[in-house]
Amino acid sequence: MTAESLPTSGFAAAGFSDRHIGVTTQPHVHHMLSTLGFGSLEELTTAALPESIYTTEPLSLAAGVSEEAMLAELRELAAKNTVNRSFLGQGYYGTFTPGVIARNVLESPAWYTAYTPYQPEISQGRLEALLNFQTTVADLTGMVTANASMLDEGTAAAEAMALMRRSNRSASADAVFLVDADVFPQTLAVVTTRARAMGIPVLVHDFDAGAPGQEYFGVLLQYPGDSGRIRDLAPLIDAAHAAKALVGVAADLLALTLLEAPGTLGADLAVGTSQRFGVPMGFGGPHAGYMAVRKGLERALPGRLVGVSKDADGHIAYRLALQTREQHIRREKATSNICTAQVLLAVMAGMYAVYHGPAGLLAIAERVHADAAAVAATAAAAGHTVVHADFFDTVRIRLAGANADQIVAAAHAGGYLLRRIDDAHIQIAVDETTTAADLAALAGFLGAATVTVPTGAGAIAAARTTGYLDNGVFHAHNSETQMLRYLRKLSDADYALDRGMIPLGSCTMKLNATAEMAAITWPEFAGLHPYAPAEDTVGIVEMATQLEAWLAEITGYDAVSVQPNAGSQGEFAGLMAIRAYHVENGNPDRDIVLIPTSAHGTNAASAVMAGLKVVPVATDGFGNVDIDDLKRLITLHEDDLAAIMVTYPSTHGVFETSITTICAMVHDAGGQVYVDGANLNALVGLARPGKFGADVSHLNLHKTFCIPHGGGGPGVGPVGVRAHLAPHLPARSLGQHSSVGLVSSAPYGSASILPISWAYIRMMGPDGLRRATQTAILSANYIARRLAGHYPVLYTGAHDLVAHECILDLRGITADSGVSVDDVAKRLIDYGFHAPTMSFPVAGTLMVEPTESEDLAEVDRFVDAMVAIRREIAAVQDGLWPAGDNPLVNAPHTARSLVKDWTHPYSREEAVFPAGVDPRAKYWPPVRRIDQAYGDRHLVCSCPSIEELAADL
Numbered sequence: 022m023t024a025e026s027l028p029t030s031g032f033a034a035a036g037f038s039d040r041h042i043g044v045t046t047q048p049h050v051h052h053m054l055s056t057l058g059f060g061s062l063e064e065l066t067t068a069a070l071p072e073s074i075y076t077t078e079p080l081s082l083a084a085g086v087s088e089e090a091m092l093a094e095l096r097e098l099a100a101k102n103t104v105n106r107s108f109l110g111q112g113y114y115g116t117f118t119p120g121v122i123a124r125n126v127l128e129s130p131a132w133y134t135a136y137t138p139y140q141p142e143i144s145q146g147r148l149e150a151l152l153n154f155q156t157t158v159a160d161l162t163g164m165v166t167a168n169a170s171m172l173d174e175g176t177a178a179a180e181a182m183a184l185m186r187r188s189n190r191s192a193s194a195d196a197v198f199l200v201d202a203d204v205f206p207q208t209l210a211v212v213t214t215r216a217r218a219m220g221i222p223v224l225v226h227d228f229d230a231g232a233p234g235q236e237y238f239g240v241l242l243q244y245p246g247d248s249g250r251i252r253d254l255a256p257l258i259d260a261a262h263a264a265k266a267l268v269g270v271a272a273d274l275l276a277l278t279l280l281e282a283p284g285t286l287g288a289d290l291a292v293g294t295s296q297r298f299g300v301p302m303g304f305g306g307p308h309a310g311y312m313a314v315r316k317g318l319e320r321a322l323p324g325r326l327v328g329v330s331k332d333a334d335g336h337i338a339y340r341l342a343l344q345t346r347e348q349h350i351r352r353e354k355a356t357s358n359i360c361t362a363q364v365l366l367a368v369m370a371g372m373y374a375v376y377h378g379p380a381g382l383l384a385i386a387e388r389v390h391a392d393a394a395a396v397a398a399t400a401a402a403a404g405h406t407v408v409h410a411d412f413f414d415t416v417r418i419r420l421a422g423a424n425a426d427q428i429v430a431a432a433h434a435g436g437y438l439l440r441r442i443d444d445a446h447i448q449i450a451v452d453e454t455t456t457a458a459d460l461a462a463l464a465g466f467l468g469a470a471t472v473t474v475p476t477g478a479g480a481i482a483a484a485r486t487t488g489y490l491d492n493g494v495f496h497a498h499n500s501e502t503q504m505l506r507y508l509r510k511l512s513d514a515d516y517a518l519d520r521g522m523i524p525l526g527s528c529t530m531k532l533n534a535t536a537e538m539a540a541i542t543w544p545e546f547a548g549l550h551p552y553a554p555a556e557d558t559v560g561i562v563e564m565a566t567q568l569e570a571w572l573a574e575i576t577g578y579d580a581v582s583v584q585p586n587a588g589s590q591g592e593f594a595g596l597m598a599i600r601a602y603h604v605e606n607g608n609p610d611r612d613i614v615l616i617p618t619s620a621h622g623t624n625a626a627s628a629v630m631a632g633l634k635v636v637p638v639a640t641d642g643f644g645n646v647d648i649d650d651l652k653r654l655i656t657l658h659e660d661d662l663a664a665i666m667v668t669y670p671s672t673h674g675v676f677e678t679s680i681t682t683i684c685a686m687v688h689d690a691g692g693q694v695y696v697d698g699a700n701l702n703a704l705v706g707l708a709r710p711g712k713f714g715a716d717v718s719h720l721n722l723h724k725t726f727c728i729p730h731g732g733g734g735p736g737v738g739p740v741g742v743r744a745h746l747a748p749h750l751p752a753r754s755l756g757q758h759s760s761v762g763l764v765s766s767a768p769y770g771s772a773s774i775l776p777i778s779w780a781y782i783r784m785m786g787p788d789g790l791r792r793a794t795q796t797a798i799l800s801a802n803y804i805a806r807r808l809a810g811h812y813p814v815l816y817t818g819a820h821d822l823v824a825h826e827c828i829l830d831l832r833g834i835t836a837d838s839g840v841s842v843d844d845v846a847k848r849l850i851d852y853g854f855h856a857p858t859m860s861f862p863v864a865g866t867l868m869v870e871p872t873e874s875e876d877l878a879e880v881d882r883f884v885d886a887m888v889a890i891r892r893e894i895a896a897v898q899d900g901l902w903p904a905g906d907n908p909l910v911n912a913p914h915t916a917r918s919l920v921k922d923w924t925h926p927y928s929r930e931e932a933v934f935p936a937g938v939d940p941r942a943k944y945w946p947p948v949r950r951i952d953q954a955y956g957d958r959h960l961v962c963s964c965p966s967i968e969e970l971a972a973d974l
């Protein structure tokens with residue numbers, strides 16, 4: 022596209038930013054601006070933002086470049102990495118992503134642009150895929166219920182510790198948490214960070230030395246251990262239970278195809294990662310962690326849980342179970358802060374199990390084990406000692422000479438990564454990608470002339486006796502043809518950004534450009550082990566470091582860490598930095614954090630996890646922080662105020678004018694200011710939290726910076742701080758000393774998706790970024806203005822303007838008509854839309870955020886649908902349709918519902934082709950409205966059988 026081909030464009034050239042931003046033609050911009058009474062974008066945003074924070078100073082970033090130029094630069098960075106053959110193991114393994122899954126899940130916008138399945142009627146595909154994941158995990162671990170993913174193995178273990186602490190009511194308050202000495206070091210590091218925050222003493226214990234001499238409430242074992250050793254867990258579990266402790270087992274899913282399941286052996290819960298089920302190592306992430314629990318603990322599970330229920334016609338339908346456990350609702354009573362998880366990766370891992378089936382997984386595991394046995398036999402033949410006879414894939418070798426460094430260096434020079442344990446020991450972990458040539462090369466490094474293949478390939482002592490993956494879904498899609506069609510069938514059931522707008526307030530569902538996504542599968546990024554030597558990872562570290570610097574420039578902070586792998590983890594890291602700062606300054610008792618009642622639920626949950634006490638601050642009639650209440654609370658807590666945590670612009674969708682005053686008041690009282698940066702899409706290029714008074718923020722790269730939502734993850738939640746907090750950022754490596762330690766397993770968190778945000782910033786440049794923000798504000802205000810005559814807009818700020826989102830208040834309409842926000846949300850499905858955010862932050866309202874990426878036609882289509890729905894509500898109010906039988910309460914309408922007897926007082930056409938819907942391009946929901954309560958009363962969180970599904974027809 023050239024500038025000449027865009028005669029109506031007022032902008033110099035049609036660069037990437039003109040493709041990212043939906044409203045680019047000058048007549049459209051003018052139309053929207055004049056609806057609001059403004060002459061230019063600059064005039065609009067000057068009026069919308071408080072003068073005290075507004076800046077016209079351009080961001081100090083290089084000018085944006087084209088897709089092609091960006092990719093060329095990124096290729097140069099990728100070329101600085103060296104992808105050696107990794108035998109490092111330690112929780113990260115080589116794996117083959119089946120091509121059919123790589124192309125039709127990982128690279129398919131139908132999967133990666135979807136939102137968290139809170140609207141289950143338009144999410145049946147990803148809900149079924151997550152149910153496959155849960156069933157895989159529950160079966161392999163021998164547990165009853167598995168959740169729909171955790172952020173990684175380390176944080177899953179930390180959550181397990183917290184679960185054991187609160188579920189073990191018989192243990193005394195000062196009982197310790199035991200971590201087996203053979204647990205992965207990064208897991209221990211993440212658990213230690215969390216334990217310190219929660220005041221839980223951690224004791225690393227070697228069970229070979231007998232029972233611990235102390236009371237413990239729970240224990241974490243690794244299976245197989247970090248050393249590769251497989252221990253008989255049964256006596257350890259029995260001993261722990263005899264001591265009234267709970268037992269968590271961090272288990273390798275592939276090994277579990279051969280090993281007796283932790284659940285069968287009596288463990289209370291299992292955690293781990295599903296990385297080696299087809300998800301590349303990616304320098305540490307993202308991958309789906311998992312947690313599974315025995316019967317009786319399912320209601321204590323953190324994270325999301327998919328369950329089976331039924332729809333209004335009684336058909337089987339899936340939805341998130343026990344949604345009242347969501348953190349939005351539980352706030353400071355929350356037991357975990359996890360919100361965004363790892364859905365896309367869980368879908369991949371579940372599909373890997375579906376594709377291979379139990380026999381295929383077993384064959385992979387047997388081959389891996391046979392290769393490990395060959396490594397062990399070869400090492401022994403070369404005169405070394407195999408330390409543990411019982412292993413699955415990882416062999417610890419005591420070298421005949423104390424020359425670990427030499428062997429590791431020689432291997433590295435030859436393109437192989439071996440793990441050094443100490444001078445005398447190395448470790449070799451094989452995986453499904455290991456080849457005969459690899460084994461021959463390893464033999465050479467060990468000083469053996471040939472590979473010794475043992476006879477009988479080493480039977481596993483703790484061999485599995487129980488079956489797994491019996492469900493038909495794991496037997497019906499083992500051919501590529503069937504797998505392709507299954508993936509297509511599921512994604513066809515869902516509504517994602519590839520179908521239309523997803524106007525979810527607070528979630529910023531903007532374009533995830535194809536060029537931004539390109540690099541995530543490049544082997545130079547995807548193939549890196551997180552603990553590969555620094556020489557091998559120069560390019561990815563340079564890319565991540567550049568991104569951190571750019572984010573620091575955009576936010577006005579002095580330092581940024583991309584380690585937190587979700588917004589919630591960024592909150593935790595930021596609050597830990599504040600705590601460490603107060604301790605450093607001799608104020609360990611400052612532990613009160615003030616949080617406005619409108620805040621996202623993760624804020625309060627993260628504060629509790631960081632060991633802080635939450636005190637809510639009231640909001641005034643305009644939706645702003647109530648300054649009088651704030652004054653009162655600051656005085657009340659003058660000695661123990663740690664921080665205030667405010668979202669800016671607020672979750673009420675307005676730019677509070679008093680933000681600088683709020684910051685100053687808290688600073689004067691000795692507190693720190695945490696600005697939740699999830700709404701940064703309203704600020705980029707216009708205002709910088711680090712300059713207008715905040716000390717620390719997290720950002721959501723999966724909102725403002727274009728990482729796709731993936732149906733509920735992955736995400737990245739970088740934490741940015743001013744200089745005085747920089748020493749308290751998360752550690753840069755496992756070995757580095759840091760007051761906070763690691764907040765996620767890998768030093769750069771979900772490193773392999775960082776190129777997405779890098780690409781976005783590089784292509785937009787300072788001008789594109791600023792115009793994107795201005796356009797997001799323009800669109801939100803245009804929607805608010807056009808809908809104001811139909812639905813009251815709950816809050817506006819200066820000049821009657823909103824920020825980048827607006828809240829539509831339906832409470833009065835509901836009171837008058839009986840039509841609820843739920844009815845409107847479900848009716849929007851019939852009109853071909855995903856609903857806005859429902860009942861957050863105010864019950865009975867809808868929060869709309871169009872983002873800059875939607876063009877005028879799509880924005881108008883949405884407004885027209887909302888106006889048409891308002892007319893339908895009026896028809897109910899006027900008695901034209903009965904309150905109990907109208908297109909709103911019956912929404913959404915399936916194709917199947919049309920061919921039954923039609924007794925409704927409205928026509929089939931009105932049901933499924935309401936105003937503005939093109940019958941040729943209709944989105945058909947596969948199920949009708951889902952009965953939430955039924956599924957919670959009959960909790961089922963694994964796949965229905967083929968028979969149950971057949972009976973449902």
Ligand SMILES: *Cc1c(COP(=O)(O)O)cnc(C)c1O
Nearest residue numbers: 360361527587588589621699736
């Ligand atoms: C999305 C969001 C969060 C939480 O981010 P996750 O990545 O889901 O953990 C926190 N605060 C606000 C205002 C948000 O919108």
